[in-house]
Amino acid sequence: MRITLKDLAKETGYSITTISRALAGYDDVSEQTRKFILDVAERLGYQPNQLARQLQSQRTNTIGLILPAYGPRFSDAFFSEFLSGVGTEASSHSYDLLLATQIAGTEGLPVYKRIVGSGRVDGMILLRTQQHDPRIEYLHSAGLPFVAHGRSETDFEFSYVDVDGELGLLLATRHFISLGHRRIAFVAAMPDLMLTRHRLAGYYRALAEHDLPADPALVVYGDLTQQSGLELGLSLLQMDRRPTAIVASNDLMALGVVMAARQLGLRVGVDVAISGYDDTPLAAHADPPLTSVNCLVFESGRQACRQLIELIQADQPVVKQLLLQPNLVIRASSGTSRD
Amino acid sequence: MRITLKDLAKETGYSITTISRALAGYDDVSEQTRKFILDVAERLGYQPNQLARQLQSQRTNTIGLILPAYGPRFSDAFFSEFLSGVGTEASSHSYDLLLATQIAGTEGLPVYKRIVGSGRVDGMILLRTQQHDPRIEYLHSAGLPFVAHGRSETDFEFSYVDVDGELGLLLATRHFISLGHRRIAFVAAMPDLMLTRHRLAGYYRALAEHDLPADPALVVYGDLTQQSGLELGLSLLQMDRRPTAIVASNDLMALGVVMAARQLGLRVGVDVAISGYDDTPLAAHADPPLTSVNCLVFESGRQACRQLIELIQADQPVVKQLLLQPNLVIRASSGTSRD
DNA sequence: ATCATAATCCAAAACGTTTTGGATGTCAAT
């Protein structure tokens, strides 16, 4: 059904070579026959087979991206925004995206090997790096161009785009300190994630700046779900000397903490100050509206994609590292000065 | 760098054919040499080139999906959930997703032609159908398997998964009627979308069931943004005989209506009842929590993908049409009985 | 007439697979 160069050759009487070169605009085919060939191609609705083209040229103009596994309710806006940023940038360079989904409960690396090994992508974008990240080591050893969203601890340099989590938590914690809080808790994400370490550093730095003690009991680790925010919030707020402010590592956990406060009869923004992280649409419309750290997710995706395409098209691989600066969005949940 | 069958042939001394058949598990290669070949393949880290395989087999095991264009803030959770559903189902059948982004401000059809014509996908999933949808006509005429999310008006039958919008709005409107409301407004989406027509039908049906008059002034059309919800909400709530209940066609517009009510000093859930649509995470955490219609987005994506894969693998194309039943999630924004 | 030059075209190889249709050798049955 599909029209190929062979069909055009048969129809026009020229050879496949000439058809191909005419369509590609080479100057060793006369203007007259070029026009003729273009006409016929147009008339028959010829569309080049990209697979054949890619196989021949060894370039796919495709960027790979692996979606982490999800349950039935996909409640984190992060990926859609990031993806949207990547997609926008990709399509403006005529790149497409190959998306594979990591099945819940399976290890991630095999999917990477499958996609990379299959030769269907020119490069990969990595999401949610870990402190020790086998995917990065694999991609590096495989020699495929890649850009990570987030940093990692490796023996080599690699390209990444990251949002400065240390700055993010520094801003949030400073904000609470400036409102007069002295016992500030941090509901962190999983400890093996790089972002956890960076944010933790920002948290400690803010405390140190103001000579506040760092109480280990005030740092707890959740799994980014609202449920874990609720549980950790309940335990934090029932401590002997409970924290007066709580920073969570994403908006969902912050909303969990809000629920916890409510269950304990505490007024958010008055009895306890709460801040989220990521500034998802949730934050702006929560009750009360949630102070949060805007992480420029769309922009990160865009930049990551831009860097990757540069990397792919460069003759010489160049490592580029970009650190975006988040900004604090202050809303009612952080309350007013305690003085 | 990459290991090919040719390399394995050279390494083992067998022919390319035998290598290929050994790896594929044909029984015309002895158990002993098969083991040997597998060992070598493993040792050299052989990964079959999917491009070559796809070119040869004329199957790509890839599903195409085109992301509508977005601005910098991607605030609709719909796509991420849908995509997550599609991705989950796809990967459980070892299919991958090819994603292209439609650049903002450009026409949609060329992207479809590019992806379909390129031969890189076995089928497509269509999002947000329109009443008259050129994409559907194109895909039908191109003979490529596809499943639409949403219905359309065509001369032929095609496969779709849809959520019964008529039922959705019927439930929401009935709910308000049962609470004693008599003037119920509908903030619809763009009139050229099929979903608008279906929901409108449900709205009218509910009114008719209870012999309520259908006031044309109470039906207004927005563009699914919060801003348009705000504007339409302001104009509706400043009418002479203002509506006492408003159903919006997505949560974002509903939140805009909530803002409008607040600006006019009306208490949501008391002076005016409001309902959203889609039941995004926003709805549950809004202030006040928003009554909404849960549309099983993840499930739709899953079903659409499942149907598409069936369609691709069937010898005989079978049209399948699936209508999922949404359910109303009642929260504080719809208030209590007015009696 | 001969030769270089330019213009226009094309056959064949290559990309990495799978599949088709044998080829070869072994062994038991005749």
Next chain:
DNA sequence: ATTGACATCCAAAACGTTTTGGATTATGAT
């Protein structure tokens, strides 16, 4: 010895492109 059956292997074609390295013809200069 021949035959047939079976096990094991492989050369070549095919998928649809692009690129390489000419081949052919016409043109103009000598």
